[in-house]
Amino acid sequence: MSARIGLRAIYDSGWFTMVPATVGVIALWYFTTNVLKVPSYLIPGPASVITSFRENWPSLAQESIATLREIIGGFIISVATAVPLALLIIYSPTFERFMNPLIVVSQAVPKVAVAPLFLVWFGFGEFPKMLIAALIAFFPMLISVTVGLKGLDPDMLDLARSMGAPGYRVFWKVRLPCALPNVFAGFKLAITFSVIGAVVGEFVGGDHGIGYLIQLASGAQRSDLLFAGLIVLSVMGLALFYLVEAFERKFVFWHHSQITPTA
16 A cells, blocks of 8 residues: 555656656657757767766766756745745735836846846856846746735635634734645746756856856857756756655645545
């Protein structure tokens, strides 16, 4: 029985279904390069990319750690900024009317245009890349949390208040649990967008990181190393996404989206 439960957990986690998809992508990749004879400077073959991994794994590992720090830092900053702002928005209509235009403007400005300013203001370290990642991840995080906190059934609020529950208990026992599915949806969007933001920062003014390594490989016409960097970024993004999803299953197990049909 426990073995069946374990196998079911692996299947439900998404990793099991990802295996055939990965095999299919590799098969299509092999067919494109070896059967259709697409030039290697356009799409390198799997064998050359594997060779590039073997030859450059110290650099790939070192640059991956730097990019991972920027991703995690940007994610933390976006969450630490978006959640308090969402609370202020739902409890203060005046603050919402004041902040909405500023938030929209901050997202309408192209991030590639803002990135050089961050580099001028904060230097060429990892912190400006974290800020760029946070800026890109901030908006979906804010919208998800705000929608979740606002989407509570008014009857539930009225019931809790009619039973004499103070405001803080209404928040912790009613509003926050009902908002958790939206909050975790925001987490998953934010961690994914943080990967994009970190790479954008490295493209604009990086001297380390996977994005910087990809730029070097592109300039040297090393398509095999470029694809190796892209694969590392993809694996990092998938791992972080599924890590957040694992926390979601742990804390929001009661929600219908986490309940697997038995039949």
